[in-house]
Amino acid sequence: MQNSLKRMWALVGGVAAIAAILASTATAAHKAINIVIWTDSDRAAAVTKVAGDWAAANGATVQVVTKNFGDIRDNLGTVAVADAPDVITAAHDWTGQLAANGLVQPLYPSAAVKKQFPAYTLNAFSYGTAVKKLYGIPAAVENIGLVVNTKLAKVPTTFKQLETEALAQKRKSHLSFGIAVQQGSGGDAYHMYPFFSGLGGYIFGVNHAGNLDPSDIGVASPTFVKNSGLVDKWNKEGLISSKVDGATAQNAFLKGQAAFWITGPWNADTLKKSGLAFKVIQVPAIVKPSVPFLGVQGFMVTKFAAGHGVGGAATDLVTNFMASPSAQTQLAAANGRPPANSNAKSNDPVLRQFSAASKGGVPMPNIPQMSSVWGDLGQAWVKSTKGSGSTPAKVAFKTAARAIADKIG
């Protein structure tokens, strides 16, 4: 008995020793200059290539970790320091939340770099209640547009034309809606934004310091309320319906039932493959220009980089290398979006049409209070455009504005 016990201790100890050796080699590996980058699966290959070029030229290594896009934002706050990334792929509207949490570092690209980017793309990544700072380098931009089936309808130049054409097509194909724009029971304030801005609504006003002001909520702005009767009219005639969800909208357009579809560059490939004759334009002005929300994606340096001893290296990679036109072209193309750098134009004709539809667009507010807006604004549209039994838009949007103000407090 005693003998077998001794043998057992020896065995257990042996296995432990092997584990120790394995573990020490695993930890030794990350002592060199190594940049950990979190990105999504669409961009993983392009980021690996672009960052790899930089690493090879500078004697560093990069490790690309693939995550769901939204998880990058959520996990950054909870990750252990040792596993934390030095650089992340980010959407501009995360800027406020990440900066308010102290998770990302301000960047100071040179004037030569800055002037290669449209001002709004840099502004989209800037945040600060006291001193406004730039937290990200833009890489790609996106916005929705109105896709017109040119076989079924003429390309409208006024909203009245759009309305007439859409309703004619609705009657012809016995649809319950004219314009295929997605909402569903959950609502979709993003896809409805062109209508919202066209009627004179806005999300947050701008204060004297040039920052978005969360106490100035324009969801039921006087101009919007004055024009909200149009929403009730569209609801009555069936121009738009909140019962249309993403799949319904896409099917109706691709099957040639609906002549107008509001969507973004993520459907550019679907459109090209559909064989339909189409053109992408901005939704024609209603009482104000019907501008879309603008989304900018880019790269940020996290607070962890400095702790890992690679703060300078990560900053160099992001502000100097990833901002360059050649890197931008590759990074944007990987995700099917036009690049943010003005010197790196996309050659894709469909993407160029989407870019043209962005004229005058508004970057999605990047302050953390925006999380209180999406649901309510989307629901205001759902309530006022669900066909019979709808709430008058004036009431629905005023309710939403009050609820948002309550939540922001």
Next chain:
Amino acid sequence: MSTPSASPQPPFKPGVIARSIAAFSGGPGLAIKIALLSLTNGLAVWAGVVLVDRSRWIALGVLIAATLAIDYVYLAPHDWTVPAKFMVPGTVFLLAFQMVPIVYTIEVAFSNYATGHIATKSEAIQQIKINSLEAPPNGKQYEMAPAHDASGKLVLILHDDASGAVSVGTTKGLTTLPKADVTVGPDGVPTRAKGYRVVKGAELFALDPVLAKLNVPTAGDAAIQPQGVRAAVELRPTLRYDAGRNRFVRIRDGVVFKDNGKGAFAAAANPKDELEPGWKAFIGIGNFRKLATNPLYRDPFLRVFVWTLVYALLTVGLSFAIGLFVAIALDKKGMRGQKLYRSVLVIPYAMPGFLSLLVWAGLLNDDFGVVNKLLHLHIPWLFDPNWARVSVVMVSVWLTTPYFFLVSLGALQSIPAELTEAAKVDGGGGWAIFRRVTLPLLLVAVAPLMIASFAFNFNNFNNIYLLTGGGPYTGTSSIAGSTDILISYTYKLAIASGKGSDYGLASTVGIVIFFIVASISGVSFYRSKSLENMR
């Protein structure tokens, strides 16, 4: 149960457990034991190395103590460790997967853990300092090359892009260099400087921690700070930290930002004016008070609580009733196609719930959904608050019924036929027999499962979230919709409340849910004991 020693010699047939215990006490058992113990120790050593690497000394101590204790329990030749041998694996998993999350949830519930309050205080102070830097008027940007001077000291060769001037920066200040002495590359970065050795290649990145501290003072409190390894920028602070008095002072106008005790530095005159980021701080029962007194959270909480109860009770009650009815119908002996019926009935249970829920959401769309199209109806299944509640319960019942069908079928078959026959002889009718004999006996087996199913449906996040997302929304509150149950309401609080996410408040609701479910289940189990006494 009779005691085994009472009867003289019943033919003892060892069960599966007894046989496997017997198998494990011989050679194969020893081998398995060594393998598992070695694995445990191997994992522990690996975890130990990682903990040492991250300087987690307390965790390391706990790990070593626990591993030694486990080894001792399985290796020491004492009789008193035998019960522990059975307890240890379960205890380890209980601690890891139950206790740790519970303790963590409680800890978060008493903190202000939310967007803007996730860092530690020292991290927050550090970040406030970084965020407070601004470019002074006419602040300059430079292309930079770190270099060693003749004495080997690290300096910065700085090229002002705007004026083309080149200077050398040290911690003492800026000295202009003759232009002829410096070669500047095409990207503006100095590549050579007379009297200095410019650092290049991999060596550059190794300097990172040194460069981060190398600030070149200029006018006033402004300084040139390296940004990356090729650029530097002139910055000055807008806030001054006073460590002794635990506060920040705004340099421009002397406004004082004091630690407000709630995880932020706030201006004395305007408490809403906080410096970002704040930090995670203990705030006592603040979150519980908020839930109890703030109408924004309290009013939906009560409404949602009532609906959660109704939803869980209806789901369990209807599923059980339908499941039992079908089970009785299919319990007839010698029925044709019995197996086929049973298989078809189990399909909703066999399909992944996520899939069925998404399919149902499509089927119930009121303009384009199959349900309305087939039945020529125009019911707003997902757009009207009451119909949405009906839809949610209906789909839940659809998903839960097969479970109760299976359970009831099994329980029915375990009821001895003699009992029902005896009741028949005593002159009982079909309904009376069912109500007085079959149902009570059935409930003995099924009641605990109903309680479990109730607890499950009480927190059935998927059903709600995938079918209606909690909507439709009515009234003024947009945090909770008409079909939101407590757990989906909690989720919404956690991810979309006010200014980003509020994990503290969400954990508080989580704790309240725990007490609700625990007390309901406790009472139910206590009452179902009276059923068991009938045996």
